[in-house]
Amino acid sequence: MSSLKKTDQCEQSGVYKSTSNRREGGHAISIVGYDDSKNALIIRNRWGVDWGENGFSYIDYKDKSGFGNQTWLFEVPAMNSVISMESPLDRDFISGAFSLKSTNNISSAAKVRYTVVRADQSVVATYVDDEKASSASLDTLSMTDGKYQIRVEVLDRNDRTLAQSTHQYFYVVNSEPELNIALNIAGIDSAKELSGRIELEVSAKTSSVP
Known part of the structure; x- marks a missing residue:
């Protein structure tokens, strides 16, 4: 134009x-x-x-x-079957007792199934909500810290899959964060001028994030 x-x-x-x-x-x-x-x-x-x-x-x-x-x-074609994961969001960090939530626009839906898998694709837990509330509780305290994947499926009354969401990832972090600080004064040369010498060396180490 x-x-x-x-x-x-x-x-x-x-x-x-x-x-x-x-x-x-x-x-x-x-x-x-x-x-x-x-x-x-x-x-x-x-x-x-x-x-x-x-x-x-x-x-x-x-x-x-x-x-x-x-x-x-x-x-853009019309989207007849839409599943949206509301909690956790993609690449969220979660801990403790956590509520899984999703929404969908499928009128014939009878159940919603959540499947949580590890990075190696082994299944950790499966939750089925048969009241169409589209929510379930996930206890992350029984899980090791790390990266997980979640899938959401909408089922009919015969447990047949009507639609499936895209895969999303989240991180479980339940361990207490640690911060260690070490002071090293052995390498300080007091004979050098103050403006040109290392007066204090500090090294810090934190707990790893999965």
Whole structure:
């Protein structure tokens, strides 16, 4: 799309229409809809919400400036089966008794099954919620600290899988953090000038994070 120029006009209705009939620059915008009442396309610019109407504006159907040489169309298909993991979030750090939560839009869902596996894919625990509350309790105190993966499946009344979420990871950290500080004064040379010598050496060691 050609750049908006000072010689162009924007009507009181907020519809942009070129009056110069020239193409300049290489600015890009997104066409996100249309409004027949304004005879205009709805566009989204990339100059923030302070531009136009919260970042959006209109371009007249018959705008003289036309469109650039490169135009792309992106079509997003309707999502009939959606599972969303709400807790834990991907790569969360959790500890103690933790509540697993998810949501889905599958009307025929009867159960929700959570499967927790280790990094080597061995199953740690499986929880089945048969009340469609989409939540379960996970006791991480019985698990070693480290990285885990969680899968969520929506089941029908016959325990058949209707949909499955993408895999997410989380980290269990129940051990108390440690910080050790060691002072080393053996290597200090008191004969050197104070401004040029090492007066104190400190080394710190913390507990590892999985």
